[in-house]
Amino acid sequence: MVKICWIMINCNTLSEAKRLGRLCLRNRLAACFSIFKRQETMYYWPPLAGRLIKGGGVLLILETIPARRRQISTLIKKYHTDKLPFIGMINLEVESAFATWLKKEIK
Numbered sequence: 001m002v003k004i005c006w007i008m009i010n011c012n013t014l015s016e017a018k019r020l021g022r023l024c025l026r027n028r029l030a031a032c033f034s035i036f037k038r039q040e041t042m043y044y045w046p047p048l049a050g051r052l053i054k055g056g057g058v059l060l061i062l063e064t065i066p067a068r069r070r071q072i073s074t075l076i077k078k079y080h081t082d083k084l085p086f087i088g089m090i091n092l093e094v095e096s097a098f099a100t101w102l103k104k105e106i107k
Contacts (some may be wrong), residue, residue, distance in 0.1 A: 009063050014058050028105065030063055041057065
């Protein structure tokens, strides 16, 4: 098993997720991406305020290597529509054949 990671980004719209995903692919920071619709999300905004916000949006998942996390984070912060976008990472272990393909797609 070989280590890769998923970078997860909450996006406000499908078009934003596609734009950010394609930007990461074009820059060879990720090998592929997936997009999932978020049924509902709730949070306080602005921070520490008593106002509860209800939203939706989509979750963008980038398949990449941990060494690209910083570059992806910088790119997402530059082009995301939110001032404070959620960017998270999950480390995964995958079969070596898949990891070999993924690493060949990333600079």
